[in-house]
Amino acid sequence: MTHISMTVDGVRYDDDVEPRTLLVHHLRDRLGKVGTVVGCDTSNCGSCTVLMAGNSVKSCTVLAVQADGSDVTTVEGLAGRDGSLHPVQRSFHETHALQCGYCTPGMIMAAVDLLAENPDPSDDEIREGLEGNLCRCTGYQNIVKAVREAGAAMRTSGQQVPPAKPAERPETAAQEVTT
Amino acid sequence: MIPAAFEYSRPTGIDDAVRALSEGGEDAKAMAGGQSLIPMLRLRLAVPSVVVDLAGITDLGGIRDDGDALVIGAMTTHDEVLNDELIKTHVPLIAQATATVADRQVRHRGTFGGSLAHADPAGDLPSVAAALDASFEIAGPAGRRTVPASEFFVDYLTSAVQPDEILVSIRVPKLGGWGSHYEKFSRVAQAWAMVGVAAAVRRDNGTIADARVALTNMGATPVRARAVEEALIGGPASADAVAAAAERAAEGAEPSSDVSASADYRSHLATVLTRRAVSAAGRL
Numbered sequence: 001m002t003h004i005s006m007t008v009d010g011v012r013y014d015d016d017v018e019p020r021t022l023l024v025h026h027l028r029d030r031l032g033k034v035g036t037v038v039g040c041d042t043s044n045c046g047s048c049t050v051l052m053a054g055n056s057v058k059s060c061t062v063l064a065v066q067a068d069g070s071d072v073t074t075v076e077g078l079a080g081r082d083g084s085l086h087p088v089q090r091s092f093h094e095t096h097a098l099q100c101g102y103c104t105p106g107m108i109m110a111a112v113d114l115l116a117e118n119p120d121p122s123d124d125e126i127r128e129g130l131e132g133n134l135c136r137c138t139g140y141q142n143i144v145k146a147v148r149e150a151g152a153a154m155r156t157s158g159q160q161v162p163p164a165k166p167a168e169r170p171e172t173a174a175q176e177v178t179t
Numbered sequence: 180m181i182p183a184a185f186e187y188s189r190p191t192g193i194d195d196a197v198r199a200l201s202e203g204g205e206d207a208k209a210m211a212g213g214q215s216l217i218p219m220l221r222l223r224l225a226v227p228s229v230v231v232d233l234a235g236i237t238d239l240g241g242i243r244d245d246g247d248a249l250v251i252g253a254m255t256t257h258d259e260v261l262n263d264e265l266i267k268t269h270v271p272l273i274a275q276a277t278a279t280v281a282d283r284q285v286r287h288r289g290t291f292g293g294s295l296a297h298a299d300p301a302g303d304l305p306s307v308a309a310a311l312d313a314s315f316e317i318a319g320p321a322g323r324r325t326v327p328a329s330e331f332f333v334d335y336l337t338s339a340v341q342p343d344e345i346l347v348s349i350r351v352p353k354l355g356g357w358g359s360h361y362e363k364f365s366r367v368a369q370a371w372a373m374v375g376v377a378a379a380v381r382r383d384n385g386t387i388a389d390a391r392v393a394l395t396n397m398g399a400t401p402v403r404a405r406a407v408e409e410a411l412i413g414g415p416a417s418a419d420a421v422a423a424a425a426e427r428a429a430e431g432a433e434p435s436s437d438v439s440a441s442a443d444y445r446s447h448l449a450t451v452l453t454r455r456a457v458s459a460a461g462r463l
Contacts, residue, residue: 002187018184019184019185019186019187019230020181020182020183020184020185020220022181022182022217022221025181041180041221042180042218042221043214043217043218043285044369046282046284049284052287055258055287056283056284056287057284057287057288058284058285058288060221061213061214061217061218061284061285061288062213062217062288063187063213063217065187065189065232066213066232066234110283110284113283114283127368128368129283131282131283131368131369132281132282132283132284132285132369133282
């Protein structure tokens with residue numbers, strides 16, 4: 001067992017894990033972050049996408065031990081404390097950018113990452129930026145629309161992406177959990 | 180799909196990593212970003228006894244200007260390569276090819292050196308390194324050694340890096356006055372290259388003064404298309420001359436046939452993509 005410490009959605013967790021544990025299994029099975037799903041389990045579909053130090057990663061292709069010391073944001077960490085949706089979440093909701101919804105957590109996290117780097121992407125840039133995420137309902141048209149509109153909403157409101165770092169969120173930064 | 184159990188170590192120095200690999204024996208495996216290794220662990224195609232994670236070794240990172248060359252730390256991520264001004268300025272071919280590697284998520288984790296050491300014939304960066312005449316600094320129990328690109332790629336998924344060695348850095352000569360282009364053909368977004376072509380061309384007005392062409396996935400290792408280079412060098416910088424030279428792209432190559440393409444089709448692609456890559460590199 002290897003001791004790891006990581007901050008997930010603003011809460012610090014200390015755990016002993018087997019080195020072979022994948023980050024996605026650690027998030028779901030140990031920390032209860034079941035908003036992040038396992039899709040293909042082969043690094044292709046992107047449904048397990050989370051942010052590590054602000055960068056999108058496929059959490060089925062990261063070992064939990066590699067995330068030691070990292071700040072991880074899952075789809076569960078995007079909404080405000082009052083339940084208000086992140087602009088990307090709201091945009092996916094409003095433009096009906098999902099059918100079965102299985103790819104949605106990964107699509108949203110990949111979109112948050114893309115908009116952080118490119119706040120005003122063209123449709124081609126959105127499609128290319130989301131090439132690591134598959135929607136098997138093939139609902140790409142509305143997904144592209146959602147990302148475009150979320151970008152516009154965030155440019156108007158000056159919203160930070162990704163959300164404020166844990167240190168700036170005193171309501172959670174004080175928490176510490178050992179599971 | 181859960182990997183088999185393994186011991187894990189995360190050294191902070193190059194010598195410590197080499198020692199950990201030596202002590203781990205032939206079943207020890209070095210891990211860079213893990214974007215090739217972890218899928219293999221999950222499928223249990225790789226079952227190492229010890230995984231030596233190189234992520235804690237700061238000496239393996241960074242890109243520095245070394246006069247007529249850039250020295251790229253092996254653990255530099257694809258994303259860092261894409262955002263590096265030195266690379267954009269001096270070897271834009273690397274940035275252009277790196278942008279086609281996998282997807283954003285994988286590029287955040289995957290590394291330049293890991294991709295080269297993994298030596299996947301369908302990987303984009305080995306042929307780029309071959310075209311650029313890169314050289315590789317390797318650390319092992321006996322100290323450091325430098326291997327040229329022509330000797331680095333040994334066979335399918337096999338580089339010159341031995342099990343008890345790690346790749347430290349890659350030295351890439353600057354391409355001042357050259358044009359370059361990477362042309363890749365794949366079935367769908369984020370897929371591996373069916374065939375790819377890395378080309379660099381130096382023009383002297385209406386003549387092609389120098390040319391380098393290397394092919395992705397046209398054999399077990401990246402292939403320098405020497406026949407194309409010979410046909411181009413000293414000849415006119417014209418579309419006809421490039422098209423004629425590109426006909427020789429597959430000479431000496433031994434492409435495989437698999438589910439995505441037959442060997443004949445790959446040879447056809449090599450010609451078409453070489454014509455496109457050289458034309459773009461030479462601004463024709």
